[in-house]
Amino acid sequence: MSYINIHSHKQSESDSITVCNIDVCNNNFSIDKGVFSVGAHPWYITTDKVEVIKSTLNSTVSDEAVVLIGETGLDKLCDTEFDLQKEIFQYQIDLSVRYNKPLIIHCVKAYNEVIYMLKKSNYKLPWIVHGFMRNINIANDVISAGGYLSFGVALLSNTNLQQVFKQLPDERFLLETDDDETIPIEEIYRCAACLRGCDIDTLKKDINKLYTVLTTNELR
Numbered sequence: 001m002s003y004i005n006i007h008s009h010k011q012s013e014s015d016s017i018t019v020c021n022i023d024v025c026n027n028n029f030s031i032d033k034g035v036f037s038v039g040a041h042p043w044y045i046t047t048d049k050v051e052v053i054k055s056t057l058n059s060t061v062s063d064e065a066v067v068l069i070g071e072t073g074l075d076k077l078c079d080t081e082f083d084l085q086k087e088i089f090q091y092q093i094d095l096s097v098r099y100n101k102p103l104i105i106h107c108v109k110a111y112n113e114v115i116y117m118l119k120k121s122n123y124k125l126p127w128i129v130h131g132f133m134r135n136i137n138i139a140n141d142v143i144s145a146g147g148y149l150s151f152g153v154a155l156l157s158n159t160n161l162q163q164v165f166k167q168l169p170d171e172r173f174l175l176e177t178d179d180d181e182t183i184p185i186e187e188i189y190r191c192a193a194c195l196r197g198c199d200i201d202t203l204k205k206d207i208n209k210l211y212t213v214l215t216t217n218e219l220r
Helices: 047-060 082-099 111-120 136-144 159-167 185-196 200-214
Strands: 003-008 016-023 035-039 066-075 103-108 127-129 147-151 173-175
Touching: 003 173, 003 185, 003 200, 016 066, 016 185, 035 047, 047 082, 066 082, 066 111, 082 103, 082 111, 103 111, 111 136, 136 147, 136 159, 159 185, 173 185, 173 200, 185 200
Parallel strands: 003 016, 016 035, 035 066, 066 103, 103 127, 127 147, 147 173
Antiparallel strands: none
């Protein structure tokens, strides 16, 4: 059974299913072999690119190799005007509904706004917060609103995050390598299995099942 890496910026050479992220704000990209997430990251949105971003998203996310839309979301610490971030996030919410593909979300100090926009849109699809590094209260807020959490390399050494991870319900989390591509996904699985008190094969089975559910119509 394969390791699932839900968020990376490069294709893996190991025996894993890696969802490789493509940001449409970067003009140099192609969808080739593998599976992908496609979105517009809030860091790279500029006013002069809005129409091009929307057009490129609209023409790209329908590809059958695209299993997730994003990473998209809101970031209160970046330079992009917040209203502009919300406009492009809303556009990707709408695309997600239109093409029946879940969102993978980048969120920094804007969880209330992200959850509010999803609820206001009557969003019913699953959605994933990638690179989660916050507390159990925010984790519970995300899960209660229908979201899932993805953990990266920070899980290896952040003791507070490890305590959060231990408290999560089964089948509400995924794993990724986005924050340090030099660390293999297998190492993150080993750490996660130890924290959860299970063997790696059980963890792989559970995450494979969740990945299948998220990327097919089973939760729709």
